[in-house]
Amino acid sequence: MEPITSAYLHLPFCRRRCHYCDFAISLVGDDAESHIALQGMRRYVDFLIREIALTPYSSSTCDFEGGDQPPLRTVFFGGGTPSLLPPDLLGSVIEALRERFGIDPDAEISMEMDPGTFDAEKLTQYVDLGVNRVSLGLQSFDANVLKWAGRGHTLEESREALAAVRANRGVERWSLDLISGMPGLTKEAWSDSLKEAIDVAPHHISVYDLQVEEGTLFGSWYNASRIGENGTNKTMVSNLNSRMARPELPSEDESAEMFHMASETLRGAGYEHYEVSSYAKVGSRCAHNQVYWTGRQGWYGFGMSATSFTAHGKQFARPRKMRDYEAYVEAMAAFIDEPSRARTIKSSFEARAEALLERLMLGLRTRNGVDLVHLRQDFGDAVLAEIVSAVRAGWPEELVEMDDYRLTLSDPGGMLVSTQLISTLMVRVSSLHTP
Structure with a gap:
């Protein structure tokens, strides 16, 4: 194992649970600045900082120059919706990492952000703390798809968020997230979303295929449909969908075609398809995510549900x-x-x-x-x-x-x-x- 120079931190707060989400989250409601919500965030950050302080350096199995533990070179704040966290609390977490492990002056510090949870001023505060890469969770440029997915933002808020990120010179690189295979998503609408994504010119685009997970709202709505595709009573499934009055999921063949459309369209626009769900302009790959795939580098994980991968290939997931x-x-x-x-x-x-x-x-x-x-x-x-x-x-x-x-x-x-x-x-x- 090479020296560990990466850290993932889970910030679990969300205004609501999206219909497809099975992540470990903590709901704060629509008023994320209420006394109760802020009290919960402060308590969690206190525990997060304690965990950072109590975590020992993970030794490597190869030598590195100088004999000292190198500082962190990538930091990733995932969630949840990290952009709900007040900047002063994020600053406390970054300072805790700096005190415990050190942070390289040129480190990539990424943060997942959702439209409707930040404005230009708040983004600038994050950037001033060291955030230099943003992963923007738009998921779709189709208003109806956003509605059926249970997303907490509108298309207008998406475009406001895009404008803020593109205008901030401290954001050195930014990524856009899209999800294919969503209810009501046609191939034509998917093609339009891909073209609009290219038009706003992110450095990186992540394209995820919808997975209908047990325990989610989509799971209760659509698992019968998935079974129906495999040969069970399709009349029953059709009647169920009719009673629900909800848009159907794309078929497996349609979802596969959307994957091919994304690859062809984005590669044609100059994006490298460097991982199943990841596309990047030259020199704009996500350095942190590449750590997960090397097999020779580990990472620290902090926070609820976070997984660390430390010396000698040991993985450990928090509750x-x-x-x-x-x-x-x-x-x-x-x-x-x-x-x-x-x-x-x-x-x-x-x-x-x-x-x-x-x-x-x-x-x-x-x-x-x-x-x-x-x-x-x-x-x-x-x-x-x-x-x-x-x-x-x-x-x-x-x-x-x-x-x-x-x-x-x-x-x-x-x-x-x-x-x-x-x-x-x-x-x-x-x-x-x-x-």
Whole structure:
């Protein structure tokens, strides 16, 4: 693995959930500047900054000049809708990254932004903080498609956002997002969207094919249609769509044709098709996204649902729900007493501590609990003995169920206070505190 010089940060706030979205988000409503919404954002940013401070450097498996950890060269704020975050809070996060890892003066700092959530003044504030690349989530230039997708912006707001981004000289590169295969999207309308995208001349265009996911509003509306294409009762499906009075999805053949249209049209306009969903002008590829695809570089992930990929090919995903993410950060703090301690932790200890933390946190938040037999096999008798001793010494009997094979929190008592119990456990397992 090469030295890690990239960080992804998840900012989960959205005004509403789009009909196709299955991302980990936190809804703030239409008034993102209300006291309640801002209070939630500040709380999340506090946890995000704590996670950054508690995260140890991930050692690489190849040498690099000077022996010091190089600074971050790419930073990506994804979501959610990061442009709902007040600039002062974003500045706090960037400063936390700078203090912990350093940020290269020429770093690419990308931010996903949605029309209707920022204006020229707010964009300038983001740019002044260091944001130099914008990923603009238009998704479509068709007003009806935006409506059926549940997007929170209008075409007028899209064009206002485009004007603001194009006029800001501090935005060195910017990208435009489009989604094909949307309900009601015809090949003619798709062709028009591609042409309008080319006309506004972004440096980069991302084209995603709609995926109808379980648990989304589209999933409940259209999964029967997807099944119908594979040979079930099409009359039933047609009747269902009629009752819903909703536009049909393009067929699989039509969606495939839209993919081909995008590739042909954008390549003809001078865009390089450098990844399945990514097109860029010469020299304008997204540096951060390329890190994901190299196989030799890792990245830090911070925030709810974020995945990191650190030394020796280890991936770790943070919890998708807000309370679980907060519990994850609390548990980190419990076994790393001070942020400065993290700088001295060796890579083998880091991997071991992360794996044990993941095992305990995820296991103890389920009714299946933690398999103690597997825990002994993976971490050894000494760690198992410390955990058993810590549980017996620090947890009330009515909150825990434990035998020779399994450790489980009682339901509902133990699960209700799982955050406190896990934190207490991590403090008492002394082998995790010293490399």
